[in-house]
Amino acid sequence: MLPKDKKRGSRALAPDILSNLPDNIIDAIVMRLPLRDAVRTSILSKTWRYNWCRLPVWTIDQALWDMTNNAISPTTRFTNIIYHLLTLHVGPISKFTLSIATLGNCPKIDNLIYFLSRNGIQHLVLQFPRGNLYKVPSSLFTCSQISHLSLQNCLIMFPPAFKGFEKLVSLELCDVTIPSKFIGSLISCCPLLEHLVLHSTITNHIQIRAPKLRSFDFTGKLIFLSLEGVPLLEKLSLVDTGYSGKAGKCGIAKFLESFPALKHLHLDYFSVRFFAGEVPKLLPFALNSLKRLHLSEFSLDELDVASCALYLIKSFPFLQEIEIEVYDDWVEPAGGDVTSEILEKVKSLSNVTLNHLRVVEFAGITGTDPEMQLIKLLLAKSPKLARMLIKPGVGDDTPKSRIEVLAEITQFRRASPRAEVVYKLA
Numbered sequence: 174m175l176p177k178d179k180k181r182g183s184r185a186l187a188p189d190i191l192s193n194l195p196d197n198i199i200d201a202i203v204m205r206l207p208l209r210d211a212v213r214t215s216i217l218s219k220t221w222r223y224n225w226c227r228l229p230v231w232t233i234d235q236a237l238w239d240m241t242n243n244a245i246s247p248t249t250r251f252t253n254i255i256y257h258l259l260t261l262h263v264g265p266i267s268k269f270t271l272s273i274a275t276l277g278n279c280p281k282i283d284n285l286i287y288f289l290s291r292n293g294i295q296h297l298v299l300q301f302p303r304g305n306l307y308k309v310p311s312s313l314f315t316c317s318q319i320s321h322l323s324l325q326n327c328l329i330m331f332p333p334a335f336k337g338f339e340k341l342v343s344l345e346l347c348d349v350t351i352p353s354k355f356i357g358s359l360i361s362c363c364p365l366l367e368h369l370v371l372h373s374t375i376t377n378h379i380q381i382r383a384p385k386l387r388s389f390d391f392t393g394k395l396i397f398l399s400l401e402g403v404p405l406l407e408k409l410s411l412v413d414t415g416y417s418g419k420a421g422k423c424g425i426a427k428f429l430e431s432f433p434a435l436k437h438l439h440l441d442y443f444s445v446r447f448f449a450g451e452v453p454k455l456l457p458f459a460l461n462s463l464k465r466l467h468l469s470e471f472s473l474d475e476l477d478v479a480s481c482a483l484y485l486i487k488s489f490p491f492l493q494e495i496e497i498e499v500y501d502d503w504v505e506p507a508g509g510d511v512t513s514e515i516l517e518k519v520k521s522l523s524n525v526t527l528n529h530l531r532v533v534e535f536a537g538i539t540g541t542d543p544e545m546q547l548i549k550l551l552l553a554k555s556p557k558l559a560r561m562l563i564k565p566g567v568g569d570d571t572p573k574s575r576i577e578v579l580a581e582i583t584q585f586r587r588a589s590p591r592a593e594v595v596y597k598l599a
Contacts, residue, residue: 192221199224207237226261232270248279255281258288265293268321272300287312295340296321306350323370324349331355337362345370353377353397395447406432407462410439412469413447424448425481426456429488435460438485439467442478442500449481456488463489470500473543479515483522483547491529495551499537499544499566512542519546522554530555537566540573540581549585558589563596 199221233254243250251273269289271282289297290312297319301307308328314335322338323345330352341363346356347370356373357380360366366383372392381389382402389406391398394415409432425448429435440448445468466485473479486495533551538544552561563582565575573581579596587594 196224200227204228204230207232226263228262229265229267231258231266231268232272234270234272235274238273238275247276248281251276251279252281255285259284262292267293268296269294270298270300272298274302276302282307283310283312286310290316293318295319298323299325299327301326303348323347329355331359335362337364339364341366343368347372349373353379357381395444401431403431405434407434408437409435410467411444412441413443425484429456429460430458433460433462435463437465437467438463439469440485441469442471445471445481446475446478449477460489461491463492465494465496466492467496469498471497472500473515473519473541473547474512476514476518479543480518483518486527487522487525492527493529494532494534495530496534497536499535499539515543516546519543519550522547522550525554527551527555527558529557531557531559533558533561534564535562536564538563538578539566539571540578542572545578545581548582552585552587552592552594554588555592556588558587558592561592561594563594565596565598 237254238250245253266289271285286299287310294316295318297313297316298321299307299309300323303326306326306328308330309324311332314332316338318340319338320340321343322341323343325345325347326349328350329346337359342365344360344363344366345368351359351373354377356371360369361382363383365385367385368388369381369383369386370390372390378397378399380399380401384402385405386403387405388408389400389403390408390410392412392414395411395413396415428448466489468482471478471482473482486492530551533555535544535548538548548561548563552558563578565578575598579598582594582596
């Protein structure tokens, strides 16, 4: 038997493990929690009471907002949150996200941005609900350490003394109201800019020059966009929201000449149509860097657009991935003569071997002759193809049933013995 004192010792309380954790471990735990849960850790132990006050990353989003008392006015609720932040926080805040879909204009937001500008903010995300433009205060333009800035549904007016963000690497402007003449100036005043997202209704010409830019995602009116001086650009996505009229406002070859390092290219139907003017047989220069081509909301029922798309496929000798999302509602179905011309254009791929193509994805396939011919040629001309994924379109008004499309595809010759064709019926 154990002595009585040993028994008594065995029943003693275990050491307070939470209280004895090193500060760096406590900080690591708190940083991985949602903000509301991080604040609640203050009740765990005296040593945890104020650790959340040192958090360098803050996220005030809809999930947090929904947990507050909705019987109180939104302004009061937001003021309470900001009060605790401004009065209790210690140290720098490197990243801050504000994204509340139901939050209207609140004067305390200006105070918050002023506070962040004086506390080393590096990554700032401000997302406001549609139809409720927030006018960004001048204090935002004094954030000298900022490297990532994302603004949604904001109104921007630059102060006269603003000279740019010297450390900005990533800029996202979505549904932002800003004078067109200032967009180009803003971008050119960010010498380290690598990632740019611009989803905006611009009504005047803008010129973008960014020597270090590697990724550009644009949704807007291409007719007003000039993209030059971007020798390092690797990823380009263009969605044209404002084009109408005759196809071919800009030659595709001339446009691509500006991007010698391009690896990923995404174009929607209207942007392809915008470039479907002068389409030479081959690019007058080598673009061996491009590895992925994505055509969205696309149609093969228009001759100029189909010609431009096929030209792109032929022009990238090291292409590894093709993704095409078919959406035929943009145009009327092609007539017999036009369909014949389109088929001839598709068959021109028979003179090309896609030696590096490995993955193909088609979505929205309805079984039209140009679609089936393109699938047939890609299978026949891709000796290293590993996988082709085909997702049929929805609706009953299609040239062929899904079973008919599948039966026809299974008969196509495959240049690659390892090529897997996956047809998703559901």
